[in-house]
Amino acid sequence: MLEKFADAELEVTWATVGMLFAENEEEWREYSPEFQPSYRNRELSAYHWARKYGIKPEVHFAPELVQEILDTPGQELGSHSFAHYYTLMRGQSPEQFRQDLQATQRIANEKFGVSLESLVFPRNHMNELYLKICTEEGYNQVRGNPRNWYWQETQHESLGKKLFRSADCFFQVGEKTTYSKEVIMKYPDEPMIIPASRILRPYSVSNPILNSQRLKRVKSEMEMAAKKGEIYHLWWHPHNFGSAPKESMKELDEIIQHFAKLRSDYGFRTLSMRSLGKLMEERFLQNVG
Numbered sequence: 001m002l003e004k005f006a007d008a009e010l011e012v013t014w015a016t017v018g019m020l021f022a023e024n025e026e027e028w029r030e031y032s033p034e035f036q037p038s039y040r041n042r043e044l045s046a047y048h049w050a051r052k053y054g055i056k057p058e059v060h061f062a063p064e065l066v067q068e069i070l071d072t073p074g075q076e077l078g079s080h081s082f083a084h085y086y087t088l089m090r091g092q093s094p095e096q097f098r099q100d101l102q103a104t105q106r107i108a109n110e111k112f113g114v115s116l117e118s119l120v121f122p123r124n125h126m127n128e129l130y131l132k133i134c135t136e137e138g139y140n141q142v143r144g145n146p147r148n149w150y151w152q153e154t155q156h157e158s159l160g161k162k163l164f165r166s167a168d169c170f171f172q173v174g175e176k177t178t179y180s181k182e183v184i185m186k187y188p189d190e191p192m193i194i195p196a197s198r199i200l201r202p203y204s205v206s207n208p209i210l211n212s213q214r215l216k217r218v219k220s221e222m223e224m225a226a227k228k229g230e231i232y233h234l235w236w237h238p239h240n241f242g243s244a245p246k247e248s249m250k251e252l253d254e255i256i257q258h259f260a261k262l263r264s265d266y267g268f269r270t271l272s273m274r275s276l277g278k279l280m281e282e283r284f285l286q287n288v289g
Helices: 002-007 025-031 047-052 062-070 094-112 128-136 159-168 208-228 245-266 273-288
Strands: 012-016 075-079 141-145 192-195
Touching: 002 047, 002 075, 002 273, 012 245, 025 094, 025 128, 062 094, 075 094, 075 273, 094 128, 192 273, 208 245
Parallel strands: 012 075, 141 192
Antiparallel strands: none
């Protein structure tokens, strides 16, 4: 993916769990916060999971991949919290969240010499009461959820929400996913909230027709954004490509080629969360002035 993004001159934000920055279990424990999440459901805690099942260095630590991201032009190293922290789950506290963010910034700074500026909340759990903490710990922008009801309060899932989210991948069932710059919100002492538009769902080996329709929807949304001068925030987990790597990368090629055409025809461009944040900050300052 990094090679493809670099070749196409695409800016991308990689929201990365801070634990992955560590070289080994000893280093992970050294950087782990003293005040760890006390979820009522202990199974949600990465620390509890590690104690219960053990650490496998070959899959739980990846500092070499983090360095590859930093070495690739146009790529932003962002944060997905230190321990995949769930801000809306019962039992945890604001101070535990703060220490989690501090642990991430400390390992990023001391190991890689960078400060992280963009945050993506695990499971899309955006606790608005915690936004000021994000700013105080160095995060200038965070990813928000799409505006449709089936993306709200993601800690309370239902069959209806899941069905609507799945259906929306193939045809429009809610509001359009592209949006103007005016939708991006920024309040004093809080980070900029950049809404997501679409998750690129995994390739289905058993259903090529659904794959075609899903990809067609993404491309049509991209084109709508390009024509209207709007924003389209596409995201996915890299491991989503794991079940069908060749087919998934072929789809990514198709998306990149479509973007290249939109860039040529309409001046469409890519921005990392950090780049968009800086662009919007200049705009906000101009409006204030």
